[in-house]
Amino acid sequence: MPNRLSVAPSARRLTNSLRDIGYSFESAVADLVDNSVAAGADQITIEIHFEGRGSYLTIADNGAGMHDDHINEAMRFGSRREYDDGDLGRYGLGLKTASLSQCRRLEVVSRGNRLSSPVARAIDLDFIQAVDDWVTLDISEEPEALAAASLIKGNSGSVVVWRKLDRLLPAKSPEGGWARRRIEGLGPKLEAHLSMVFHRFLSGEAGTKISISVNDVDLEPWDPFCRDEAAAETLDVDEFEIEHGEVSDTVTLRRYLLPPREDFSSREAFEQASGPEKWNRQQGLYIYRANRLVQWGGWAGIRTIDEHTKSARASLDFGTKLDEAFNINVAKMRVNLPGQLRKMMTRPINELCIAADAAYRRSSPRIVTEISEAPKKPFALGGDESGAAIGLALRTAAARTGNFEALEAISSLIRSEMPELARHLGFD
Ligand SMILES: Nc1ncnc2c1ncn2[C@@H]1O[C@H](COP(=O)(O)OP(=O)(O)OP(=O)(O)O)[C@@H](O)[C@H]1O
Ligand SMILES: [Mg+2]
Numbered sequence: 001m002p003n004r005l006s007v008a009p010s011a012r013r014l015t016n017s018l019r020d021i022g023y024s025f026e027s028a029v030a031d032l033v034d035n036s037v038a039a040g041a042d043q044i045t046i047e048i049h050f051e052g053r054g055s056y057l058t059i060a061d062n063g064a065g066m067h068d069d070h071i072n073e074a075m076r077f078g079s080r081r082e083y084d085d086g087d088l089g090r091y092g093l094g095l096k097t098a099s100l101s102q103c104r105r106l107e108v109v110s111r112g113n114r115l116s117s118p119v120a121r122a123i124d125l126d127f128i129q130a131v132d133d134w135v136t137l138d139i140s141e142e143p144e145a146l147a148a149a150s151l152i153k154g155n156s157g158s159v160v161v162w163r164k165l166d167r168l169l170p171a172k173s174p175e176g177g178w179a180r181r182r183i184e185g186l187g188p189k190l191e192a193h194l195s196m197v198f199h200r201f202l203s204g205e206a207g208t209k210i211s212i213s214v215n216d217v218d219l220e221p222w223d224p225f226c227r228d229e230a231a232a233e234t235l236d237v238d239e240f241e242i243e244h245g246e247v248s249d250t251v252t253l254r255r256y257l258l259p260p261r262e263d264f265s266s267r268e269a270f271e272q273a274s275g276p277e278k279w280n281r282q283q284g285l286y287i288y289r290a291n292r293l294v295q296w297g298g299w300a301g302i303r304t305i306d307e308h309t310k311s312a313r314a315s316l317d318f319g320t321k322l323d324e325a326f327n328i329n330v331a332k333m334r335v336n337l338p339g340q341l342r343k344m345m346t347r348p349i350n351e352l353c354i355a356a357d358a359a360y361r362r363s364s365p366r367i368v369t370e371i372s373e374a375p376k377k378p379f380a381l382g383g384d385e386s387g388a389a390i391g392l393a394l395r396t397a398a399a400r401t402g403n404f405e406a407l408e409a410i411s412s413l414i415r416s417e418m419p420e421l422a423r424h425l426g427f428d
Contacts, residue, residue, distance in 0.1 A: 044211070078091075099160065105125065112156055240345070325338045
């Protein structure tokens with residue numbers, strides 16, 4: 001029997017390395033929203049406060065809350081607990097890793113019921129750096145914890161506070177106007193992200209309807225499939241049985257063909273449907289784990305994104321039983337499709353994309369017509385020459401009216417979102 005040596009990780013080193021496991025600001029907040037949802041909350045309130053160096057963010061919920069032992073365990077890197085089927089948590093890490101990817105001090109204030117006093121804990125990276133130990137501070141009596149506790153609106157609930165926002169504030173002049181704009185700019189980006197990632201919870205499709213607000217803005221669900229647009233088409237649903245080790249479960253593929261611009265109920269609805277990354281990059285698979293969106297945009301290696309298939313979107317649903325098969329990452333923002341599934345999905349996805357391509361070809365001459373209305377003499381549709389002539393006419397008009405820079409911006413957008421059209425117009 002070899003000698004056993006216990007080699008504990010260095011808290012100083014590891015807490016620092018864990019800051020960079022791939023969270024963006026929005027995905028870090030989403031991981032905390034997962035915790036609130038898992039705790040049974042139906043009201044989640046997020047506030048971002050700019051106060052220069054003292055800026056902070058709070059996420060308050062009316063979930064089950066935590067008592068003493070529970071909150072101590074929650075602060076452990078690798079919390080020990082059992083998970084039910086469908087639980088959004090998995091690794092016992094998110095609260096710590098997501099928070100500390102954005103800030104140096106995480107505080108959690110929680111109340112298990114109306115009569116109990118709130119309990120509060122903090123993990124402070126500066127403190128851990130100094131003592132090189134996995135220390136959680138009991139801050140239950142501190143004034144800032146008592147102030148945060150007032151954000152718990154229900155009988156029970158929790159508030160997570162991020163302070164020392166070193167990854168969100170510029171290191172230079174965190175009190176200045178640039179820092180303010182940066183912090184204030186986080187709100188709209190976060191709204192778009194959460195409206196998409198939690199759309200089934202916001203609409204009530206996933207069970208209890210959940211409300212989420214960001215800086216007092218109540219989020220509306222963003223449905224990638226525009227199911228309330230009459231002209232959106234739903235194709236047949238496919239179900240696949242996936243086996244992984246001892247586990248087997250069904251995953252569901254639903255395919256949607258979004259209408260061309262002119263068939264949307266309004267211009268706003270069309271623009272809204274384009275999504276945070278816009279039409280081209282929002283095409284593809286939307287992969288849901290227990291109803292929470294974990295990956296979107298692109299075809300997960302089945303095919304590449306293409307201007308012609310930008311109206312094709314599909315949802316793929318899997319349950320937490322298949323977490324290992326899908327290789328979900330800690331930040332819950334990436335999966336790998338099991339090889340057998342990728343093979344089975346190739347045909348239905350290609351079918352969807354062929355339909356999208358056909359619809360694109362039917363509707364794209366109309367785009368060319370709209371643009372060609374500007375010149376006095378209409379160009380013949382189709383053919384490379386007409387596109388090049390329109391491109392030239394636009395360039396000339398832009399130069400003559402002093403709008404060349406604006407045209408440059410427009411053509412760069414067309415290049416990135418509609419490369420085919422850019423080629424056609426000679427903008428490439
Ligand atoms: N808002 C909350 N309300 C109640 N309990 C919470 C809340 N946030 C965290 N917890 C508790 O703290 C534990 C640790 O959370 P953490 O996010 O670190 O891990 P997890 O959710 O279990 O797994 P994952 O790493 O996959 O997110 C949770 O399992 C839960 O018991
Ligand atoms: Mg979690």
